[in-house]
Amino acid sequence: MLATQFIPSRSIALYTGRLFLWRSLAVLAALVLILQTLDLLSESGEVLAYPGNGQAQLLYYVSLRAPQIVARFLPFSVLLGALITLATLNQNSEVVIFKSAGISAHQILAPLIVVSLGFALVSLAFNERVLVRANAALDAWQAVDYAHVPPPSGTVTNIWVRNGDDLIHVEQVTGRGASTRLRNATIYDRTGGALQAIIRGVSGHLAGTGWELTQVRRFEVASGDEQTLPNFRFGEGISPDRFTLAEVDPDEKSLVPLANAISDLKAAGRPTANLQTSFWHKLSGPLSTVLMPLLGSVAAFGLARTGRLFIRTVIGMGLGFAYFVSDNVGVAMGNFGSYPPFLAAWSPFLLFLLIGEIVLIRTEE
Numbered sequence: 001m002l003a004t005q006f007i008p009s010r011s012i013a014l015y016t017g018r019l020f021l022w023r024s025l026a027v028l029a030a031l032v033l034i035l036q037t038l039d040l041l042s043e044s045g046e047v048l049a050y051p052g053n054g055q056a057q058l059l060y061y062v063s064l065r066a067p068q069i070v071a072r073f074l075p076f077s078v079l080l081g082a083l084i085t086l087a088t089l090n091q092n093s094e095v096v097i098f099k100s101a102g103i104s105a106h107q108i109l110a111p112l113i114v115v116s117l118g119f120a121l122v123s124l125a126f127n128e129r130v131l132v133r134a135n136a137a138l139d140a141w142q143a144v145d146y147a148h149v150p151p152p153s154g155t156v157t158n159i160w161v162r163n164g165d166d167l168i169h170v171e172q173v174t175g176r177g178a179s180t181r182l183r184n185a186t187i188y189d190r191t192g193g194a195l196q197a198i199i200r201g202v203s204g205h206l207a208g209t210g211w212e213l214t215q216v217r218r219f220e221v222a223s224g225d226e227q228t229l230p231n232f233r234f235g236e237g238i239s240p241d242r243f244t245l246a247e248v249d250p251d252e253k254s255l256v257p258l259a260n261a262i263s264d265l266k267a268a269g270r271p272t273a274n275l276q277t278s279f280w281h282k283l284s285g286p287l288s289t290v291l292m293p294l295l296g297s298v299a300a301f302g303l304a305r306t307g308r309l310f311i312r313t314v315i316g317m318g319l320g321f322a323y324f325v326s327d328n329v330g331v332a333m334g335n336f337g338s339y340p341p342f343l344a345a346w347s348p349f350l351l352f353l354l355i356g357e358i359v360l361i362r363t364e365e
Contacts, residue, residue, distance in 0.1 A: 006107070006110050007107070007110055007111065007114075008102075008103050008107050009101075009103070012098065012103070012111070013110070013111040013114075014111075016085065016089065016108070016111045016112060017111035017112065017114065017115045019085045019088070019089075020081055020082060020085040020111070020112045020115050020293070021081075021115050023080075023081040023084045023085050024077050024078050024080070024081025024082070024115075024119070025077075025081075026081075027077040027080045027081050027084070028070070028073065028074060028077035028081075031069070031073045031076070031077060032066060032069050032070055032073070035069050035073070036062060036065065036066055036069055039065055039069070040058065040061070040062060040065075043061065043065075044058060044061075046145070046146060047061050047146045049145070049146070050145060050146045050147050053146060057146065061138075061141075061146075063134075064134045064137055064138040064141070065134075065138065067126070067130050067131045067134040068131065068134065068135065068138075070126070071123065071126065071127055071131050074119065074123055074286075074289065075285075075288045075289050075292060075324070076320070076324070078116060078119055078289045078292040078293075079292040079295065079296055079316075079317070079320040080317075081292075082112060082116075082292045082293040082295075082296035082297075082316075083296040083299050083313055083316050083317060083320075085112070086112075086293075086296055086297060086299045086300035086316075087299045087300070087309060087312075087313050089108075089300060090299065090300050090301065090309060091309060095108065095300050095301060105297065105300075105301060105360055106360070108300065109293050109294065109297055109300075109360075112293035113290060113293050113294070116289045116290045116291075116292060116293055117289075117290055119286075119289040120286045120287045120288075120289045120290055121286075123285075123286035123289065124282075124283070124286040127254075127282065127285075127286065128254045128255065129254075131251075132251065132252055132253060132254050135249075135251045135252045136249075136252040139249070139252065155172060155173070155174050156172070156173045156174075156243070156244055157171060157172050157173075158171065158247065159173055159243055159244075160270055161235075161238065161242050161243060161270070162270070163234075163235055163238055165190040165191060165192065165193065166187060166188060166189055166190055166234075167187075167188040167190065168185065168186070168187050168188075168234070168235065168238075169185070169186045169188075170182045170183070170184070170185045170186075170204075170243060171183060171184035171185075172184065173243045173244055176240065176244060177240055178206055178240070180205070180206060180240040180243060180244060181203065181204070181205055182201075182203060182204035182205070182211070182213075182243065183202070183203055183204075184200075184201075184202065185200070185201050185203075185204050185213055186198065186199070186200050187199040187200075187201075187213075187232075187234055195221050196220075196221060196222070197218055197219060197220050197221060198218070198219045198221070199213070199216060199217070199218045199219075199232055199234070200216065200217050200219075201213025201214060201215060201216045201217075201232060202214060202215040203215065206240060207233065209236055209237060210233050210234060210235050210236040210237070210238070211233070211234055211235040211238065212231050212232070212233050212234075213231060213232045213233075213234065214230070214231050215230075216228070216229040216230070216231060216232040217229070218232070241264075242267070248261045248262075248265065248275055250274070250275050250278030250279065250282075251278075255279065255282055255283075258275065258278070258279050258282070259279060261275065262275050262276060262279065271337070273334065273335065273336075273337040273341055274334070274335040276334075276341035276342075277331055277334030277335055277339075277341040277344050277345055278331075278335075279341070279345075280341055280342050280344075280345030280346060281331055281334075281344075281345040283345070284327075284345045284346050284348075284349050285327075287349065288323070288327065288349060291323060291349065291352055291353060291356060292320060294353070294356035294357070294360065295316060295319040295320050295323060295352060295355075295356050296316040296317075296319075296320065297316070297356070297359075297360055298312050298315050298316045298319070298359060299312045299313040299315075299316045319352070319355070319356070319359075322352070323348060323352045326348040326351065326352070327348040327349075329348075330343075330344045330345065330347055330348045331344060331345065
């Protein structure tokens with residue numbers, strides 16, 4: 001009967017789940033305290049360098065930086081919490097007692113996985129409601145060297161738009177709708193992927209269904225000739241909002257706004273591989289906490305008196321670190337476009353889920 005139940009004993013589940021929860025939270029609190037102190041010591045000079053900044057600004061910096069540290073080190077804290085909990089249960093021969101009662105290795109881990117799933121859901125909500133706002137506020141504050149943050153100017157810079165084969169780059173865009181103005185625009189006229197001409201204009205504005213550049217210079221690639229034109233029409237059918245789409249920082253947007261931004265940028269012909277990777281990683285990242293008890297389970301089994309408990313704990317920590325490295329590599333490859341975004345974000349999770357299951361089944365089940 002016990003072998004068919006996910007949670008065979010409510011008392012054991014509450015006991016092991018409570019141990020795991022408090023140990024994980026204790027590790028997280030210790031890491032946040034230590035890392036926040038070190039970060040504040042290194043950054044306090046920059047914060048206080050601006051005239052008028054004092055203790056209030058330091059506390060504001062801590063309030064913005066702490067969510068970043070929590071989000072980054074929560075999976076690592078859950079891994080250490082799982083290792084400490086399982087190694088303690090093994091050391092005290094409690095795992096032997098559980099297995100003698102007919103409880104399988106998966107059932108021993110089940111309460112820890114349930115708690116880890118709770119960590120994942122809290123982490124996802126925390127990232128969506130707190131982290132993205134802290135990221136945006138801290139980036140804006142650091143951009144002005146911890147001075148007073150000016151209100152948004154409505155100016156967008158460094159815009160790329162694709163129109164058929166042609167590529168259009170604009171250094172600065174101001175205004176909205178019919179009052180949109182382009183400054184220092186460059187058009188790369190291409191046919192079949194081959195560059196035919198480069199057209200540069202000082203300013204541009206909406207003209208009917210297209211756009212018009214003024215003070216134009218046109219360079220013909222094949223002949224090397226350059227000519228000056230009073231104006232140049234281009235971009236028939238390009239709506240103003242395609243020029244006013246700013247560069248998107250995925251760390252500063254929650255899931256729904258990020259998905260909308262990806263759709264808008266796709267319509268504008270801009271590359272979105274890095275944004276799509278970040279979108280999927282916003283889901284796979286928090287869910288990685290569910291893997292930690294499975295990867296750390298190697299510390300729970302095997303007789304402690306054989307002297308190999310420390311080695312098993314190190315192996316569990318090595319599996320956890322290998323996952324973090326694989327996850328970072330996958331995201332980097334997705335950002336570069338080497339992997340499909342979905343695969344880049346989810347393949348490390350699925351790979352180490354399979355590895356953890358294989359190790360557990362072959363050694364304990």
